[in-house]
Amino acid sequence: MASTHPAAAINSYNAVPAPERTEVGALIARWDDDADPATPDRVDWVCSGTMVDADTFLTAGHCTTDWPAGVRFYVSLAQDVQSALDSAAAAHPGDSQAVAAAVGVEGTAHTDPAYPGPSSSPHDIAVIQLPAAAVAARWTFTPATLPTAGELDALGPQGLNTTSFVTAGYGTQEARRGPGGQTHPGGGVRMKAPVTFNALNPSWVRLAMTEPQGNGGACYGDSGGPNFATLDGVRVLVATTITGDTPCYATNVTYRLDSPAARAFLAPFVTLP
Structure with missing residues (x-):
């Protein structure tokens, strides 16, 4: 979901600006x-x-x-x-x-x-x-909190189903059909949207971004952006957006930051919990 042609937004549905x-x-x-x-x-x-x-x-x-x-x-x-x-x-x-x-x-x-x-x-x-x-x-900011090793595994599907997730980024909106075919308008403004747990495997956490369930989601230009989970009352950066379905309607496929590979890469750059 990278973009070299930016066009404001994560998916427009159920999304709001995220100045905070x-x-x-x-x-x-x-x-x-x-x-x-x-x-x-x-x-x-x-x-x-x-x-x-x-x-x-x-x-x-x-x-x-x-x-x-x-x-x-x-x-x-x-x-x-x-x-x-x-x-x-x-x-x-x-x-x-x-x-x-x-x-x-x-x-x-x-x-x-x-x-x-x-x-x-x-x-x-x-x-x-x-x-x-x-x-x-x-700029003034508080750095994001990273997860502990295997933190999502410890929660398991049952715990993740009841966990609050939010995705954020500067990406474009979901596909719109027009005279010239599909386009992805917007982009370049920091937005956020709720998403819900879909599936977990060793490298990925898949997050549902289906509109009828109250979700929003990520799109082109949101690659690398955060997916936060509220764990024991703490906002934790558990995964980064990597890919999803082409029109940006269904699933955000995100790279787990509690995995051994991610932690091994990050260790020389940041203090891990």
């Missing part, structure tokens, strides 16, 4: 999209993610790979990152570096070296290491 989720941010990329050094690089928000400590932004591995050489990554914790990019582009025409710096803080990407793994163990996880002082100078 200040730890949730957008991943911005600056890259050469035409192999012509005489033209400015392109700058866009491309994925979502979450600050998990003062200098570590957690996102998906597929968000930080398969880019042209020289790509630069930035993180913004703005509520409306698309409007911020539009304003910066108007203020700095033709200067992609100034646009990116006006909206985000530049960092260094670290992708799980085992990505892409098999579907049973995808290793689809990455972090952006940021200068903590530069982040603190621009």
Whole structure:
């Protein structure tokens, strides 16, 4: 659910803006999209993610790979990152570096070296290491709480069925049909929506985003974004959005952060509970 063509929203149904989720941010990329050094690089928000400590932004591995050489990554914790990019582009025409710096803080990407793994163990996880002082100078947030090892397993299906889940991100809306076919409008504004437990396996937790049940859900551009569960009264970042059904109506397939593989990757970057 990455997006290099952002267009405000997680699914529009049952979703609301999330200005209070200040730890949730957008991943911005600056890259050469035409192999012509005489033209400015392109700058866009491309994925979502979450600050998990003062200098570590957690996102998906597929968000930080398969880019042209020289790509630069930035993180913004703005509520409306698309409007911020539009304003910066108007203020700095033709200067992609100034646009990116006006909206985000530049960092260094670290992708799980085992990505892409098999579907049973995808290793689809990455972090952006940021200068903590530069982040603190621009935004105030409380880092997300990560789960303990095997925390979702300990709850089991019965416990997960009664657990409150919320997904968040900057992604587009569910598919709409028009004269030109299906489109996914919106994107670039931090939103949140309730989801409910569907299924659990060693690497994935599948979350239902069906509208009749009161759910919302994730869509394109929400990759890497958080899926929170309320566990013993604490909001815990238990998984990150990776994929789902093409029209964004049914299921959010999310990568578990309590799994051994995810914890092994995160251990050098953040203190794990």
